[in-house]
Each structure stands twice: as structure tokens, then as C-alpha cells.
Amino acid sequence: MKIAILGYGVVGSGAYEILKKSGYDVKRVLDIRPHKELGDSLTANYDDILNDNEIGVVAEAIGGLEPAHTFVVKALKAGKHVVSSNKHLICEYYDELHALAKENGVTVNFTSAVGGGIPWLYNLNRTTNGDTINKIMGIMNGTTNFILDAMITDGRDFSEVLAEAQALGYAEANPSADIDGLDVARKTAISSSIAFKTTVAEKDVDIFSLRNITKNDIDYIKDKFGKTVRYMGFGIKNDDSTISTFVEPVILPTTSLEANVNKNFNIITLFGESVGRLSFYGQGAGKYPTGHALASDVIDVVNGERHTHVYGKVYDVNNANCERKYYIRANFLPSEYASYEQIGSSYYIITNKMKVSEIHLLAKSILESDPLAFFAGFEE
Amino acid sequence: MKIAILGYGVVGSGAYEILKKSGYDVKRVLDIRPHKELGDSLTANYDDILNDNEIGVVAEAIGGLEPAHTFVVKALKAGKHVVSSNKHLICEYYDELHALAKENGVTVNFTSAVGGGIPWLYNLNRTTNGDTINKIMGIMNGTTNFILDAMITDGRDFSEVLAEAQALGYAEANPSADIDGLDVARKTAISSSIAFKTTVAEKDVDIFSLRNITKNDIDYIKDKFGKTVRYMGFGIKNDDSTISTFVEPVILPTTSLEANVNKNFNIITLFGESVGRLSFYGQGAGKYPTGHALASDVIDVVNGERHTHVYGKVYDVNNANCERKYYIRANFLPSEYASYEQIGSSYYIITNKMKVSEIHLLAKSILESDPLAFFAGFEE
Numbered sequence: 076m077k078i079a080i081l082g083y084g085v086v087g088s089g090a091y092e093i094l095k096k097s098g099y100d101v102k103r104v105l106d107i108r109p110h111k112e113l114g115d116s117l118t119a120n121y122d123d124i125l126n127d128n129e130i131g132v133v134a135e136a137i138g139g140l141e142p143a144h145t146f147v148v149k150a151l152k153a154g155k156h157v158v159s160s161n162k163h164l165i166c167e168y169y170d171e172l173h174a175l176a177k178e179n180g181v182t183v184n185f186t187s188a189v190g191g192g193i194p195w196l197y198n199l200n201r202t203t204n205g206d207t208i209n210k211i212m213g214i215m216n217g218t219t220n221f222i223l224d225a226m227i228t229d230g231r232d233f234s235e236v237l238a239e240a241q242a243l244g245y246a247e248a249n250p251s252a253d254i255d256g257l258d259v260a261r262k263t264a265i266s267s268s269i270a271f272k273t274t275v276a277e278k279d280v281d282i283f284s285l286r287n288i289t290k291n292d293i294d295y296i297k298d299k300f301g302k303t304v305r306y307m308g309f310g311i312k313n314d315d316s317t318i319s320t321f322v323e324p325v326i327l328p329t330t331s332l333e334a335n336v337n338k339n340f341n342i343i344t345l346f347g348e349s350v351g352r353l354s355f356y357g358q359g360a361g362k363y364p365t366g367h368a369l370a371s372d373v374i375d376v377v378n379g380e381r382h383t384h385v386y387g388k389v390y391d392v393n394n395a396n397c398e399r400k401y402y403i404r405a406n407f408l409p410s411e412y413a414s415y416e417q418i419g420s421s422y423y424i425i426t427n428k429m430k431v432s433e434i435h436l437l438a439k440s441i442l443e444s445d446p447l448a449f450f451a452g453f454e455e
Numbered sequence: 456m457k458i459a460i461l462g463y464g465v466v467g468s469g470a471y472e473i474l475k476k477s478g479y480d481v482k483r484v485l486d487i488r489p490h491k492e493l494g495d496s497l498t499a500n501y502d503d504i505l506n507d508n509e510i511g512v513v514a515e516a517i518g519g520l521e522p523a524h525t526f527v528v529k530a531l532k533a534g535k536h537v538v539s540s541n542k543h544l545i546c547e548y549y550d551e552l553h554a555l556a557k558e559n560g561v562t563v564n565f566t567s568a569v570g571g572g573i574p575w576l577y578n579l580n581r582t583t584n585g586d587t588i589n590k591i592m593g594i595m596n597g598t599t600n601f602i603l604d605a606m607i608t609d610g611r612d613f614s615e616v617l618a619e620a621q622a623l624g625y626a627e628a629n630p631s632a633d634i635d636g637l638d639v640a641r642k643t644a645i646s647s648s649i650a651f652k653t654t655v656a657e658k659d660v661d662i663f664s665l666r667n668i669t670k671n672d673i674d675y676i677k678d679k680f681g682k683t684v685r686y687m688g689f690g691i692k693n694d695d696s697t698i699s700t701f702v703e704p705v706i707l708p709t710t711s712l713e714a715n716v717n718k719n720f721n722i723i724t725l726f727g728e729s730v731g732r733l734s735f736y737g738q739g740a741g742k743y744p745t746g747h748a749l750a751s752d753v754i755d756v757v758n759g760e761r762h763t764h765v766y767g768k769v770y771d772v773n774n775a776n777c778e779r780k781y782y783i784r785a786n787f788l789p790s791e792y793a794s795y796e797q798i799g800s801s802y803y804i805i806t807n808k809m810k811v812s813e814i815h816l817l818a819k820s821i822l823e824s825d826p827l828a829f830f831a832g833f834e835e
Contacts, residue, residue: 097585192730205750349743350572356734363729370585
């Protein structure tokens, strides 16, 4: 079976090199830019791939919704297997792509869309074959972990570390998707969809931004509780009919695995009824790590493996069914709190256990008065 | 395809329950003890399984070499896929079982033989499809990690914690295979065989026992270096023709992932040229975790997946090609050292970088004079 890669950017070119080196036949690469090293295999015309019956698997690494969506739909309808590293696409069209794959007797896989080089989604899906998953959680964004780790280790400011991360290429010029949580929300939605055999949309995930964290927050959490902070996504099965999904800064013991995940590494965890806790750690981004994950999905297809995702189970995705304690730092005392301490003009507040939906509502109103307020959940 | 399980002990019964609950057809269970809950599926006669053409996969969970070896060989020759949780068997007959599987067009898989519920071997093998592995390492034994964690956390003695682990069922009545390293050596040999596409024998792995570690060692390593200790196996590709394999107590930064693996959990890591570091964390033993790993291999086979292990690459397995610094605590000053400190009647010694083969030779001679001497390698 021959292979086509769509998009010769960071991930696409990484996967290309890995597949070639391992002896797999990448017949075509779609890109509109010139790439001499690709010779005749380069094309800017997708029909060259779509109409080529030798090509059995299409690896999409373009990113974004269009033209990736149109290309992938056409590939599935043409009976070609699809592999993708595109979390935005997978999150937006989860049901459509799976239905099309089923209709056309092919598979759609996207291990590289979450966790970079970590075979997280692959293993999460494999685990569901013989086990029931009750919870997933993880550090799924390398940029924000790099920022937090540098703030905690070196006592530096958020804005200073963000600028360094941008200079190193770890953070985008517009860093909002990373630091405001959309990237982790999409990864959490996709992971929860596989874990709970359902479809979770991006909009179902409540998000706290990391943007407002200060050295004072980190110091207070360390001095008061002996704990530290990470930025994580959560998917929790509350009972047989409801699940909760959210992205939050999280207060953790310094001896937890997560607290010892440094630099831009990721760790993602499942809790299964039989297997217990399983965690997967590695590079959450990068040309060769993510390229390897994309290439591995391609290699599975070429080797005749046909992994599918079970979905269609109906849940109420509702953060009113999950309760946690929260830390709030704001310049006034809000209506809900269990205890607080005032230092200078800042109130450092600990709440009682609150519904996740309630704290996210409360946060919206607090942020209207104090746009620099910061919120973090306690993970026991 | 129907399933047979050989051995209805801890792991076999765990896998049985998981497979039944997930709707898979376990037609036969071989055990010589009565088990009412198994009804007609129980048999004490292996021919009932061997001669049943409906049974396409045999899951061996008997443990030990015989009769497991005879049964597994017969299954492969009868064209049945084999799945096993038996590290002793796999380590001893790696080449024979793989050759028989190839000859008979079936697969032999053994994810549950290393790391309990952790899909380590499965992912290690999958990673080799598109990447080159340069090193594997891991905490692969829950008993010794439980002992170390309790000694470090609570300042207790080795013998006291060992007795508790035995009472809790974490350690065997005869704990030698765990605390003297044979268990980890076998797991290291099997992991290295898959990682480097070769065959590493148990005898190729140099071993330091954990048995002699004292509170004083732990305190000295903490006070002097700010570090801590774990018990780990290593497989290292030194160059294109040599690999090194050893099991040692290891001195690590307290902020490493390994140092934060507590209780009886395991973590196992690969270093790939493309994917970088990937670590896998979970329960290293137990009825349901290990049962889940065994059941998952069975489910793969039933779902039509045919994973094989590439082997046959020839390496010189030789610890003369790998160098590390070592910590020695003995009641006299040996011939090789870089620096030392005498406290009471004990010498606390740091060596220069030494060949792994040399330190293991030196240790043998030191232990003849001081049978309570302790050795640990530095992992940077």
C-alpha cells in the first residue's frame, strides 16, 4: 500500500523523513510550496492523490479546518484510510469523519493530534477494548508547561517566560490558543470522546486561562500548601449518564508525577476499572516526535491493522455533576469562599467544594470586575 | 475466534473475568484445581484445548518453565496464536517460540510479562516499526519499589519493610527473585530483545542486588548529593555492534520521574532517535492490571491484529562498552575509588567512571570480604 502526505510543514516533513528511512513508500506529498528534495513526488494538485489507486492511506498534516476537511472527506469517500495530526479538524468533525470511514470501510486515526509523540490516543482506545475508563487527565500543552516550569524553577514572570518561549519557537506569535486553553480543550474533548465512547465538542469544555498566573500565586501555593501548579485538561465520568470536561490550572503535590514533568514535556493519564492508573509521558510537540506518531499510525494501516473508535454512547456533558475545591486570587472578596487571606490589595481565597459549572460562572463575573483574577482547582 | 486460558491463578482468573465481561468467548480454562464458577469450561486435560479447532488463541498464565513450555510449543505447532504473561518462559525460549510462531503462521505476544498492566512491550515493539531505540530503562519490580519508597519516606529498615511487603502479599515468602534482581534481569532481557531486534539472555544481564541497602545509604545519598535511590534495569545500545544490559540500584535526582514513582508502581522508558523519550507508568502487578494486559493481547489477536517481533540482529552483549560512576559502601577501602569518606566503620566511596563489567567484577571480590557491601550507579 502506498502513502500520500498532505502538507509538508513541520509534522508532515518529519513523518515523510521517518517513513522514507523506514522503507515505506511515500508516493505523493501535497504542498503548494516548492521542495526540491521531494522531486516528482511533490504535487500541488490533490486530484493526483485522490485518483491514484495505489495510494491507500492519506496522512493529513495541513492543520486548520480548510482545505484539510475537504481533502480528508474526499479521501474517505474514495476508500482511502485517513491518518491526521489535526486536532482542530478531528474535534470539529468527529462524528462526520467516523461515519464516513465506516460507510467506506476504511479507518480514521489521529494519535498525533493529542500529545505529540506520545502514543496516548492509540493506547487509550486500545484500553477501552477490555476496560471501562472512568477518568482521563493530563498536561497536554508543552508551551504552558514550559512557562510554568520556568516560573516555578527560576522565579520569573509569566510575560518574560512567554517572550522566551516565543523566541525559542515553543509559543506562537499569537499565544492565545495555548495560554487561554483552547488547545488543551480540543485535546481534552478528543480524549474524552475516545475514553467514554461518545462525542464531546470543544464548546462542552469549561476553560480557565493560565494567562493571569503570577509569581505571587506560585509562592502562595507553595508556602501555604507545600504544593505546585500545572495546567491540565480533565474528562471525568461522574456516573452512567453524565461526564464532566474542563481545562484548569491545577494545584498538585510536589511529589506527584505531574509536578515533576518539566520543560515542554507532556504526561497524560487514564484511570481504568481493571488496569488502574496508566500514564504516558513524552514530547508533546516537535517535528520528529509528532512526525513519528503520525508515521506510526500510517505504518499500522500499511501493516493491515484496522483500529476503529467506538462512539455513539449518549452522555449529558455537564459540569454541574462534578465538585472540587478552588483557589482564587482577586482584588476583592467574592460571594463564595471558605477562607481567605488579604495580602496587600490581593485576596487569596479558598472555596468550599463547588460544582465545576458554578466556579466557571462565578469566575466570569469576578473577571468582569478584576480582569487579572486567577483561578486554580485542587487535584487531590 | 475462541479463547483458552492456561492456569486459573491470579493473572489467569483476572484475564478470564475481563474477557468474559467484555463479551469475548473463553471456551476453555485449563487448571488442575476445581473451580465451580467455570462450569464445563474447566478442564485438566490439555488435549481438550489442543484438539479444539474453534480455539484460535491460547493465553498462558501458568508461570515457570514446565509444563508451560510444552503446552505453548504444542499450541504453536497446532497453529494457535499464543499470548503469555510468563517472563521466565519468554526469556528462556525467546528464539524457539518466535521461530515456531513464524513456521506456523501465528503470533506470540507477551505484553503482560513485563510491567504488569503497563502496555510497555506492546508500545516498545510498535515504536521500533518507525524508529531506532537507543536505550531502555525502568522501575520494573513493584516489590523493590515498595520497599525503597517506604525506607525513604518513613526512614524504616529494609528487613522491616520486606516483612510488611510479605504480609501484604507484595513480596514472596522467598523474596530473592525480587530483591536480588533476577525478576528485573529477565524483564530487562526481554525488553532489550524487542528494543534492539535481537535476543538477550538472562545471563547477559549483570546484577547488583538491592538486599544490602541500609537507612545509612539512603541518608548519605540524600545528604551528600541531594539525590535518592531506585532499583532499575537498563538496556543500552552503545554503538552499531554492542549493547549493555544491567540491573542496579540507581542514584537519581529527586525531581526525576523515577524518584516520584511511589509504592509498588512501575515506570519504563524508551529513548528513540525520532520520538525522543517515552515513558509508561502504571501498576506493575496485580490480578486485574496484569489480567488486563494479558486480555488486551488476546483481544488484539481476536480482532485480527498480527504483531510480530523482529529479531535476529547480532550484537555483542558486553558491559565493557558502557561506563558510569558508582557509589560503594563497604567496611574497607577497595582498590578503585575517586573519593571516599569514613564514617564509623563504613567507607562511603565514589568511583571514577568505570566500565559496568569492571564494577560488577570488583563488586564480587568486595562482597567476598564484606558480604553486606552495597553498590549503586549514578544515572545522570
